[in-house]
Amino acid sequence: MTKYREILRLSNLNISQENIATSCGVSKKTVSKVLKASKEQNLKWPLVKKLTEEALLSMLFPSTSQAIKVSTKRMPDYEHIRKELLRNGGNKKLLWTEYLEACRLSRDVPLMYSQFCYYIQQDEIKRRASMHINRKPGEQIEVDWAGDTARIIDPDTGEIITAYVFVGVMTYSQYPYVEAFINQKQESWIAAHTNMYKYFGGVTKIIVPDNCKTAVIHNKNWFDQQINTVYHEMAEHYGTAIIPARVRAPKDKPNAEGTVGTISTWILAALREVEFFFTC
Template sequence: MTHYREILRLRSMNLSQMNIAASCGASKKTVNKVLKAAGEHGISWPLADTMTDAALEEMLFPKAPKVSSTKQMPDFDYIRKELLRNGVNKKLLWTEYLETCRQSGGEPLMYSQFCYYIQQDEQRRRATMHISRKPGEQIEVDWAGDPAYIVDPDTGEATEAHIFVGVLSYSQYPYVEAFISEQQVPWITAHIHMFEYFGGVSKILVPDNCKTAVIRNGDWNDPQVNAVYHEMAEHYNCAIVPARVRAPKDKPNAEGTVGVISTWIVAALRDEQFFSLGELNSAIRQKLYDFSRKPFQKKDGTRYDIYMDEEFPVLTPLPQTRYELAEWKQATVQFNYHISVDSMYYSVPHEYIKRKVDVRVTASTIEVFYKQARIASHRRLYGRKGQYSTVTAHMPEDHQKYLEWNGDRFRRWSAQIGPNTAIVVNAILTSQRVEQQSYRSCMGLLKLTDKYSSARLENACTLALRYTASPSYKNVKDILAAGRDKTLADNKKEDAEPNPYALTRGLDYYRR
């Protein structure tokens, strides 16, 4: 799917359509089409978080017209590979191409046109050009091939330290730092330190095709920028334009500087022993200081001079806060509407049960996304495994009601019906070892008022208490079902009515 949001964001940075296309893995034609449609609809960056790529596609291209071609073009990649095989020529391939067009119903090219387009494709592939970089336009980054070493002072074992190199393309002003590995955390940390060392950010980052920068998804022609790397670039407001596979000319300054760094920094420290990463980086920083102030051989000035005079003033200022390293994971929402992250459980809205979601993990927060839209956020849990972080609003309605069940609520409810009902409810609540085990019985007892009346329930509880001090829900229900509570009501009514045949003088009269 086309990355509409990213195209609009990069356009707001005044990047060329060529660089936008390279960063987003789209063609220049697609980029031009998206920007033109966005202008017609009055859509520009920044966009709301709810404005996903799918929503933008509906707004920009509600009815995309189908583009038809009158001529069926040959597969130039296939032709280029086949021509390398013995005995294969253009005439043979054209014959096979005609058969393919006949089967698909397409209109074929004539042989002369067929050869012409093959020639044009070959010329485009051989074409090279020198690109003059502008100050502050891009930074090329890479890992150096030759490692340095850290020696364990106790065992004498040597551990490789990998060298990160970042170069401002215009001034060739470098940044170098050593790390124990080339994994995601060192890669992102190196970029953060590099930006702070340069005192600003360029518009474009040109990385190599390492996994910490680019995800291939099985297609070498359609690179996808690593999610964490892209998030870091968005924080510093720069674009990522990966170099092509096995194309060192895409980042010549980094490639050239790697060789120079290997000579003037790594090789220069070959006879020194370092017992910690801090010691090694301290020595590298001193060598880097000397190297960046060393005069050019074929032009005037130094890397540092050009950087300070022409490049530093036009770099984008650093953001107010340093980027907080985040890790992206995928998780499936369980039937209890929670996801598991590092053996801790975090709730999401129950509508997403069994859906796959993206999880952004930082040191302090857990954020859950579905199709680029954030659906949940939690403070990250630490300590004992198996803890739950649950938001009540994420629960189904009947589960929310269950949370409201507690002993005090049942006692208040029963007291409104009558004193004997309150006694029975209290007896049921105290009948179990754990109070929560009696909640269903209390709920069933009090819900009898829906079928019978509150007065009948009170009478039934009164009768039940005559037989036992701890009546159960079943005792009260059986009394109501048999109608025995009505007898008690009749007796109360008779006691309340005056008896015309009773003694009216009273005991005091005869006592006199």
């Protein structure tokens, strides 16, 4: 279901409709409709905590709230379509006809031709060349766990403990924050953000995390991904928006990826022969 409460919260933070759409996993058109309906119904943030998404739906769109049904339509095979469109004579109309036949044989509900073309277009947009995006100072921060780990030695037992490195980078200035933890659990993830905010002396409007479990809960379809509950509560507490990077899309957080590489080379690799001892 559309996250109406989150859309209104992020709008109250003056987050752009495009970023709200990305954070909530909906289209920009949906965000625009929700915000327009909220003005018409005089709904403003903060909302009553007991107000559920279903109740918000009925308040925002009373005439359509009962008409929404879960789609059971079969989605196109994008990889197959991309290959076939490159062949001589290949076009969307022909592929849609073949898609209809496949749906008939498998007894699946097909998409209309306009919907079929729309989803193919959305798939093509994701693979287009990227461009430079202007950022504002202090607006956004990218966070991630470094792939390489460090080692800490328990002085009493001699046990080697793995240390996981958290990285937070200001998108505009590329100013980094780095901290090591003995695990990657939720408590460490939240503590890292809290310490990072103290270090920077403030909170950015947007956080761009990777798709780790402490940040994003993955469903069967990654387009329907959800923000981890505790992480979302932290965002509400600090008044910031979480916009996860797309799966397998490192360019969505290039500064964090670049800083991770720098740390791996000039800190972790440079200190690989140095022994560090764990103390309480």
